[in-house]
Amino acid sequence: MLDNIGIIIGITLMYATPLIYTALGGVISENSGVVNIGLEGMMTLGAFVGAAVGYYMGNPWIAFLAAGAAGGLLALCHAIASVTFNAQQVVSGIAINFIGPGLAMFLSRLFFKGATMTKAIDINHKIPKPLDPIFEGLSLQDSFLAQIFNQYATVYIAFLLVFAMWFVMYKTRFGMRLRAVGEHPRAADTLGINVYRIRYICVILSGVFAGLGGAAMSLAVVSLFSPTLISGQGFIALAAMIFGNWKPQGAMGACLLFGAAQGLVVFLGGTSIRVPSQLLSMLPYLITLIVLAVFVGRSRMPKADGIPYEKGGG
Amino acid sequence: MKKRFFVVLMVLMMGFSLFAAGCGQNAPEAPKQQASGDEQADKDQGQDKKALKAAMATDVGGVHDQSFNQSAWEGLQRAEKELGVEANYIESQQEADYGPNLETLYDAGNDLIWGVGYMMAGAIKEAAEKNPDQNYAIIDFAYGDESPENVVGVVFKAEQSSFLVGYIAGKMTKTGKIGFVGGKRGFIIDAFEYGFRAGVKYADKDAEVAIQYADSFTDAAKGKAIANQMYQNGADIVFHAAGGVGLGVIESAKENEKQVIGVDRDQNSLAPDHVITSAMKRVDNGMYNTVKAMAEDKLPVGETVVYGLAEGGVDIAPTSDKHVPAEILDEIATLKQEIIDGKITVPFNEETFNEFKAE
Numbered sequence: 001m002l003d004n005i006g007i008i009i010g011i012t013l014m015y016a017t018p019l020i021y022t023a024l025g026g027v028i029s030e031n032s033g034v035v036n037i038g039l040e041g042m043m044t045l046g047a048f049v050g051a052a053v054g055y056y057m058g059n060p061w062i063a064f065l066a067a068g069a070a071g072g073l074l075a076l077c078h079a080i081a082s083v084t085f086n087a088q089q090v091v092s093g094i095a096i097n098f099i100g101p102g103l104a105m106f107l108s109r110l111f112f113k114g115a116t117m118t119k120a121i122d123i124n125h126k127i128p129k130p131l132d133p134i135f136e137g138l139s140l141q142d143s144f145l146a147q148i149f150n151q152y153a154t155v156y157i158a159f160l161l162v163f164a165m166w167f168v169m170y171k172t173r174f175g176m177r178l179r180a181v182g183e184h185p186r187a188a189d190t191l192g193i194n195v196y197r198i199r200y201i202c203v204i205l206s207g208v209f210a211g212l213g214g215a216a217m218s219l220a221v222v223s224l225f226s227p228t229l230i231s232g233q234g235f236i237a238l239a240a241m242i243f244g245n246w247k248p249q250g251a252m253g254a255c256l257l258f259g260a261a262q263g264l265v266v267f268l269g270g271t272s273i274r275v276p277s278q279l280l281s282m283l284p285y286l287i288t289l290i291v292l293a294v295f296v297g298r299s300r301m302p303k304a305d306g307i308p309y310e311k312g313g314g
Numbered sequence: 315m316k317k318r319f320f321v322v323l324m325v326l327m328m329g330f331s332l333f334a335a336g337c338g339q340n341a342p343e344a345p346k347q348q349a350s351g352d353e354q355a356d357k358d359q360g361q362d363k364k365a366l367k368a369a370m371a372t373d374v375g376g377v378h379d380q381s382f383n384q385s386a387w388e389g390l391q392r393a394e395k396e397l398g399v400e401a402n403y404i405e406s407q408q409e410a411d412y413g414p415n416l417e418t419l420y421d422a423g424n425d426l427i428w429g430v431g432y433m434m435a436g437a438i439k440e441a442a443e444k445n446p447d448q449n450y451a452i453i454d455f456a457y458g459d460e461s462p463e464n465v466v467g468v469v470f471k472a473e474q475s476s477f478l479v480g481y482i483a484g485k486m487t488k489t490g491k492i493g494f495v496g497g498k499r500g501f502i503i504d505a506f507e508y509g510f511r512a513g514v515k516y517a518d519k520d521a522e523v524a525i526q527y528a529d530s531f532t533d534a535a536k537g538k539a540i541a542n543q544m545y546q547n548g549a550d551i552v553f554h555a556a557g558g559v560g561l562g563v564i565e566s567a568k569e570n571e572k573q574v575i576g577v578d579r580d581q582n583s584l585a586p587d588h589v590i591t592s593a594m595k596r597v598d599n600g601m602y603n604t605v606k607a608m609a610e611d612k613l614p615v616g617e618t619v620v621y622g623l624a625e626g627g628v629d630i631a632p633t634s635d636k637h638v639p640a641e642i643l644d645e646i647a648t649l650k651q652e653i654i655d656g657k658i659t660v661p662f663n664e665e666t667f668n669e670f671k672a673e
Contacts, residue, residue, distance in 0.1 A: 217534075
């Protein structure tokens with residue numbers, strides 16, 4: 001029984017981690033007032049860059065950071081379109097969702113002899129499991145504790161980032177400004193806050209987070225990029241952010257809930273309880289819906305979310 | 315001034331993305347020119363008649379997907395080299411591309427137009443009914459009685475290769491527990507599942523096979539989760555027939571230092587120390603043979619051609635000898651012959667599997 005719980009929690013963490021990174025990206029962008037529906041595209045590009053850099057450099061950390069940078073660059077396009085040119089943010093996001101995978105496959109063909117799938121990274125060059133030596137030293141590597149706590153470094157970093165994001169958003173001056181810009185940019189502007197600059201920073205950061213989320217998939221969950229590796233996680237993260245009431249800790253909770261539901265599905269599918277797999281795979285979405293409807297109150301999005309800001313305009 | 319700079323930048327970016335998107339269509343030129351040199355000899359023989367043209371529209375994933383589409387393209391390339399047929403392809407980026415791509419190939423004046431993968435069944439049928447004078451072919455789909463008069467269906471007896479890898483798994487397992495991870499339930503994956511289970515049973519009556527479906531062909535994390543659970547519950551070999559989900563299964567085998575069996579193509583390169591064999595579908599042979607039939611004016615339009623072991627349509631991976639002991643491979647060779655001779659009938663669904671078990 002204990003082992004089964006361990007398996008479920010292990011799956012929860014594996015599933016939730018890439019979503020948490022990406023959802024954090026959504027949180028920071030939307031709190032500054034820019035809707036970012038392009039998370040999926042940024043995640044895909046990040047996943048590719050992570051896998052490709054990891055394969056050629058052999059260093060997972062450089063690869064991880066490069067993936068963040070790639071996501072950030074793609075987000076810069078979104079920022080230029082939606083902040084500087086006041087473009088419809090959803091449309092720009094959709095464009096990003098086309099450019100991201102297209103660019104990833106194009107580059108993959110250039111660097112991997114025409115293949116849209118990258119070569120697998122050696123298991124020693126993946127993101128490490130930092131606690132592995134401790135568990136091995138205590139010969140606990142298959143124990144209940146190991147299943148829960150012996151995770152890839154990306155898992156711990158995700159939780160640290162949630163805390164960091166919460167701290168920055170609610171306990172620092174920058175965070176205050178960020179939220180002010182998302183709530184009432186004109187008021188913020190009259191107080192001397194540079195709305196455009198804040199929005200640029202936040203949108204680029206959201207791309208960085210989404211890129212890291214993609215790399216958490218391609219460098220830890222598996223060790224390569226394939227065109228179907230990111231198929232919908234960006235959108236799930238977007239939903240998690242909304243479920244989480246545009247708050248970093250809320251988004252994390254939503255991602256964990258979704259991951260736990262998936263863990264339950266995998267566990268139930270492996271037992272002798274005969275439930276059709278189609279019904280089982282509905283479970284994560286059903287559970288999420290029910291929890292939302294019953295336990296989570298009305299969510300409130302930042303007031304100026306999705307509205308372009310024009311200086312001096314009506 | 316600043317705004318103008320950004321406008322220029324955006325225009326450049328748009329141009330680049332168009333270029334990136336368009337390169338799929340440009341790519342066919344390169345292999346064609348390359349092949350024309352080798353073709354010279356064949357050309358001399360068939361100079362009096364105009365070269366036949368065959369083209370394929372890929373499924374999403376593209377022609378170099380290391381899987382299905384790539385194998386298909388290799389078959390056409392072989393036809394180009396050996397039969398002097400002019401080969402070409404067009405890539406589908408999404409399902410909405412199927413129709414327009416088939417249209418493009420029709421306008422290009424091809425003698426035979428291929429749809430690769432059962433996902434294209436609808437698009438091919440539609441195109442075939444619209445253009446009754448054009449010949450079409452589809453991989454992995456049988457229209458049965460409803461087949462249009464101008465379509466060839468090419469299907470594979472995946473249960474036969476699955477039976478062979480199942481036999482290997484049954485012989486090689488040390489724990490007596492084996493796993494099977496399927497994509498989505500349906501007649502295609504059923505053939506893999508029941509063929510595999512029959513193979514395991516044939517090798518070792520007492521071996522247990524845990525069956526689990528991911529209900530997805532893309533969710534690698536779910537594949538990894540399912541395989542992790544199977545390995546933790548004592549399985550030491552897992553077979554997957556689940557497309558992208560299988561990447562997670564293979565990753566799990568690597569991390570748990572267990573063994574895994576690949577599918578569709580030789581997947582040993584993904585994890586050389588862990589992929590012991592693969593149940594291969596020789597899409598390339600299916601394509602090649604059909605084009606050859608066309609060159610001989612014997613294209614079986616309106617029919618479904620079934621490729622099994624006997625026709626070289628399915629097999630186990632050539633790298634199997636790295637991990638599978640020679641004596642088991644010898645037994646596999648005997649089994650192959652028995653399947654070809656009809657001494658063993660491999661089950662492909664629940665009903666036939668129950669009959670098989672009863673024997």
